[in-house]
Amino acid sequence: MTTTAENPVVPDLADLQRRAAQRAAERAGGQDRLRGHIVCDGLVRIFKTEGVEVVALQGLDLVIDRGELVAIVGASGSGKSTLLNILSGLDTPTAGIARVADYDLLALSARRRLRYRRHTVGFVWQQTGRNLLPYLTARENVELPMRLARRSGGGRARRRRADELLELVGVGYCADRRPGQLSGGEQQRCAVAVAVANDPEVLFADEPTGELDEATGAEVFAALRTINAELGVTVVVVTHDHAVADQVRRTVAIRDGRTASEVRRTARIGADGSTELVSEEYAVLDRTGRMQLPAPFVAALALRDRVRLDLAPDHVQVRPGDRTPDQNGSDA
Template sequence: MTLVENAPDLASLQRRAAERAAARAGGSDRLRGHIVCDGLVRIFTTEGVEVVALQGLDLVVDRGELLAIVGASGSGKSTVLNILSGLDVPTAGIARVAGYDLLTMSAKKRLAYRRHTVGFVWQQTGRNLLPYLSAQENVELPMRLAGRRGRAVRQRAAHLLEMVGVGYCAQRRPGQMSGGEQQRCAIAVAVANDPEVLFADEPTGELDEATAGEVFAALRSINAELGVTIVVVTHDPQVASQVRRTVAIRDGRTASEVRRSARVGADGVEEMVTEEYAVLDRAGRMQLPSAFVDALALRDRVRLTLEPDHVQVRSGDDEEDK
């Protein structure tokens, strides 16, 4: 259990996000399961060779939550994001976002889903912004494509740029902004049409630590002020202190979770505590952390012993097996 710095600020943002999410949903009884993956499978076939990217992944994200998905290269984290954002179609399983079934969605409905229900931020800034438009015009563009016109469009664009901390860049083109400013502008573009969910794929992958912190602050602000559910895929180890829940994916399955919550300490001061969990799927399977496996030299099989309040895991290669 670890105390996270700036806990009261993060706890306050969490409460505000939950309140805004409840308002968007029309009541707190509808907060559960804004995003649901159950037994999600994705198999790619290239030149007759099948590659299994997801092997029965399970994931539930509450409405208004700010979640980070982490994992090594090839773990399947980007595949999950592409499926949930409507850019890819799963092979099998269940994938639902905001009531949409992503396996059975028609092409027309998928286009509407990507235009109105979800927003997306790419790692490469060049994929997020049109270089010949100003920041203000880039944010206005999704609204104009959706048929909105007039002063309200300009006002919302200006408000979103201020919310992510780059209001001063309104009349600048992307080439006149830093990488961090471009990514914060991209976040404003992604939520221009007031989506229910925002997906971000490595949004700080090309930024230094200080600038990455500014981008995550913008994401937290959007989450808290608009109640938008946010899922971020990242390899940044600093993300653990930036979000309320981190899910680790390994070999195409959810392996562990880190959760942060506000608690009142013995001295009466509110603090943010961090706890790590292994993930148990519906079949009762879980992945032991690789550090544990290596430390105890666990191989092939293990012995399980049920105790009154825990399960003991021991190496199966003891003297009785020899």
């Protein structure tokens, strides 16, 4: 599905993407190391409680390149938060492949997992109260991860970096305030600064705008975009917020523990010089050739049980299994 519409923010989006790719290449030491920053292959997570097994992820495949800003969407229970917890080192997968940077997440010792969480990834929770310590100022909250990681440079260097990060996300004026003196949006932007204090390669955010109104949520997401563009950090956001999902180059939808579809957005210059945002939706084909048809397609054609496939020179036709090709079959 392709749609085009004029959008005055597209030039900014395209520029941010270019800057993010450039910073990511600089961090990686060259363009040849850009691909496959996050790799999931046949990822499985099974939870067992009182003899009952719940399969949260069932063979999920996903590749995210270095420097990308990706939104992951899906209904409650689809597995998106489970995926984020695994990639951030908060949970351990049952089977499959999960790799972030140079870390194999299925084979981490406790010591390497701690190092991974301190230095390689940052995390922002949905609940503002989980991101900041209430008895520390915003600056002290940003300095704390650096102190725990024993970053070199001393207190003056930590203070300078904390102030720089708070300015970068637009809350430099909050440096001496405690969380109780900040709005929800200010707290979340401070949380973004805390998450990147140790210069991680990847930033994960779980519904970072979920408790905020639309305008405040836009400010928080702008902070994530700035971090992505200015620092070259790969950013992965789990969200229900369509306003957020529509502002990234790539949105990945998860359904029933597998990647189901992707929307990719590109900025194109029209014949009259105007900039258009072009969105294209794709079904995701896994390594065994399986894919999930979008739910609206299934409903529109009343598909169930089995479907009829016909191979054409440049496409595949999908028809309800109880119809013959001459019964007005439709492409899907």
